[in-house]
Amino acid sequence: MPREVTVIGAGLAGCEAAWQLALRGIPVHLIEMRPQKYPPAFHTDGFAELVCSNSLRSNALNNAVGILKEELRILNSLILKTADSCAVPAGSALAVDRHLFSETITKTLKNHPAIRVSYEEVIEIPDGPCIIATGPLTSDAFAQTINEFLEVEPLHFYDAAAPIVEKDSIDFNKAYYKSRYDKGEASYINCPMDQNEFDRFYEALISAECVKMHDFELKVFEGCMPIEEMAKRGKKTMLFGPLKPVGLEKDMNHHPVAVVQLRQDNVAASLYNIVGFQTHLTWPEQRRVFSLIPGLENLKITRYGVMHRNTFICSPRVLQETYQSKKRPDLFFAGQLTGVEGYVESCASGLIAGINMARMICGKDPIVFGNTCIMGSQAHYITHCTPSHFQPMNANFGVVNLQEKCKKAQRKEKICEQALKRIRQIQEEINE
Structure with a gap:
């Protein structure tokens, strides 16, 4: 039987990572701090609680986050599947009934035979394969532990980013x-x-x-x-x-x-x-x-x-593009803690971390998604930008490497075609 993976944090990234692991038959120990301890701004003990808004932004394929959602759908994302099933009218955007959304994800994961759930505050990084997805309001005690582990670059505790x-x-x-x-x-x-x-x-x-x-x-x-x-x-x-x-x-x-x-x-x-x-x-x-x-x-x-409270690591110094720690290959980070910004982006980082952890457990090489698709471009950005200027980033076209030359008016359409083609290639590689 494969080794059990500890996933710390049942937000969007942690839930998606746990799901991707369980899909592949990897046992998961999902640990959530709530309701034992509530961070500020959280109100329930449900998984994947949407704290700030019930909108997951645009569904349109001329928008980077719209393409990112389609990438996630292709790769069997629990978060996107649930969001689609819990959608409420919002024009071209994807908005959800946040209570039904959280309730559905909580039930899905708690009822999965490969997943066991614990409610406790983690203050030490466990031995063995682990994904840390504790989010922007990571507890002070665990943040200190992460700081001590990283050594080369302390955690940042807030965003103060210019447009x-x-x-x-x-x-x-x-x-x-x-x-x-x-x-x-x-x-x-x-x-x-x-x-x-x-x-x-x-x-x-x-x-x-x-x-x-x-x-x-x-x-x-x-x-x-x-x-x-x-x-x-x-x-x-x-x-x-x-x-x-x-x-x-x-x-x-x-x-x-x-x-x-x-x-x-x-x-x-x-x-x-x-x-x-x-x-x-x-x-x-x-x-x-x-x-x-x-x-x-x-x-x-x-x-x-x-300008808001947002705990995040200096990913360019400490992470590989696969979301693995440079210091310890069986330790992954995911979600806003890595410097991706936004609900859908956090979900995507959890998906990549979960897929790559499963591959590592099974003796396969992790996949570098690359900056020709949206979710790969955010992984590339957070691990390759200048460390001294690193700030969290939403999905956007500006960090995507469009390999085909085209007129400016065609750029978004070409990025969409390229991104979805790359994701389908990854899907085939995953299924081999």
Whole structure:
């Protein structure tokens, strides 16, 4: 009989990993901390509780997360199968009855003959094959244990991430490349503002709607000021911070009042983050306010700015693309703890970890999905981006390697075709 695998955490990633293992006849010990101990924001003891929203976002195949869902369906995802069966009307999005969704997944896993369930707080990493999927609100005691195990890079305990935009959406009739005082390579994209443009941006920023913070998050951000809070401290405050114009003039006759800088975020140079723009603004307000920046009128945001409690490891330093620990091959990590962001993305990481753990148990090589499909591109991104700039990332087209040259208007369609073709190849490899 194969060795039992311990899966710690019964969120979306842990449940999907446990399911993929059980499908392949691998015994699973699924451990969940609730109801023995409730992390903040959780309200039930059900598996796969959807804390923030009941929406799993778009189903459309011209959207990265829509393609990701289709990839998951092809690979027999429990989470997607259950979500489809518990769907409620939501237009082109997939939204679910969250209570029925959690209840169905809980019953499915607890009734599976290959899965046994325990309710306890884990504070030590167990010996033997293990998948850690304890999520963004990992208990303090277990977080300390993970820290001690990782050694090279401590856990991060919150996101303070600026928005990331697609380079193709930037208007270079207004924006230009330059480094401050022309030092080094001109690697930053600069968006200058005159006085009227700055005034309009400032007024919109200080009056924009913000996300309400949980009480347990408020202490975390004392040393990390959101751009809108900086603005509220005085109209000139940003001009001595992230909007400082000195040394960024386009030429001798150019004297901007403020300059917003964007820094390259991926190797392919298709994504750029807005420097210093960590924010509490709601997502619609980010689109509205930041589109007032000259050159960003038509910005496409692939990851919105966030500031919230979110425990995650520095995956580029400590994980392989298979979600295996570099330090210990029989230890996998999955879910938001790895730096994937979002319900569906967490599920996908759990699916890959579960499949690859099962292969390892059976003496087969783990599969590197690669960055030609959506779920593979997120695994590639979190393990290959620059460690010092690593922040969690949603599924998006900007990190996918499209191998066929095509017109810009065809890009999403071609990525969809390529991604689903790759997933079907993986499906065949899994079934061999």
